[in-house]
Amino acid sequence: xxxxxxxxxxxxxxxxxxxxxxxxxxxxxxxxxxxxxxxxxxxxxxxxxxxxxxxxxxxxxxxxxxxxxxxxxxxxxxxxxxxxxxxxxxxxxxxxxxxxxxxxxxxxxxxxxx
Amino acid sequence: xxxxxxxxxxxxxxxxxxxxxxxxxxxxxxxxxxxxxxxxxxxxxxxxxxxxxxxxxxxxxxxxxxxxxxxxxxxxxxxxxxxxxxxxxxxxxxxxxxxxxxxxxxxxxxxxx
Numbered sequence: 001x002x003x004x005x006x007x008x009x010x011x012x013x014x015x016x017x018x019x020x021x022x023x024x025x026x027x028x029x030x031x032x033x034x035x036x037x038x039x040x041x042x043x044x045x046x047x048x049x050x051x052x053x054x055x056x057x058x059x060x061x062x063x064x065x066x067x068x069x070x071x072x073x074x075x076x077x078x079x080x081x082x083x084x085x086x087x088x089x090x091x092x093x094x095x096x097x098x099x100x101x102x103x104x105x106x107x108x109x110x111x112x113x114x
Numbered sequence: 115x116x117x118x119x120x121x122x123x124x125x126x127x128x129x130x131x132x133x134x135x136x137x138x139x140x141x142x143x144x145x146x147x148x149x150x151x152x153x154x155x156x157x158x159x160x161x162x163x164x165x166x167x168x169x170x171x172x173x174x175x176x177x178x179x180x181x182x183x184x185x186x187x188x189x190x191x192x193x194x195x196x197x198x199x200x201x202x203x204x205x206x207x208x209x210x211x212x213x214x215x216x217x218x219x220x221x222x223x224x225x226x227x
Contacts, residue, residue: 043158043217056214091157103215105157
């Protein structure tokens with residue numbers, strides 16, 4: 001398996017623009033997680049899905065952020081409009097359910113908003 | 115909020131065992147202890163997890179105290195490639211669904227030659 005795939009790996013955009021990050025989870029995994037990592041706040045969970053349904057979005061910072069999972073093999077995280085404080089590395093992870101199921105992380109998308 | 119406490123940094127000589135401590139004094143009976151690590155600029159990587167008993171896999175050993183209030187991750191023969199931030203995480207369960215993982219600041223382990 002290729003692991004969790006994220007695209008793009010790097011994104012540079014100007015303030016006010018829409019940004020879309022993409023994730024393909026590991027085949028057969030039914031949980032998908034979006035994280036954000038910054039120096040100030042560390043690694044934070046933004047939202048997670050189970051069987052394509054959002055379960056917990058309490059970590060989503062504000063209405064500018066939205067996430068979708070239209071099918072089991074694809075998810076997007078959208079920021080509209082983007083702001084400089086959104087600059088961070090965004091990770092996607094997936095897992096399958098079992099009492100001790102581990103999460104597998106993608107390589108991340110480094111977002112810079114100027 | 116993270117329910118664990120870890121030292122911010124540690125170092126270890128190459129070839130020696132690295133012992134990384136973690137305190138989780140408020141852990142509940144059905145919560146697992148997980149360890150992940152993050153090598154610079156990469157996504158976090160799962161290492162090991164346990165509930166009550168000590169666990170060992172090809173990467174590391176996990177020793178959990180009998181009262182479950184603390185644990186130690188052991189890398190038996192540390193290499194330079196083990197230099198990373200190590201996160202100790204208590205997994206919160208919420209009903210029958212998979213719970214959130216709270217990553218704290220972790221321990222920066224530096225392995226020196």
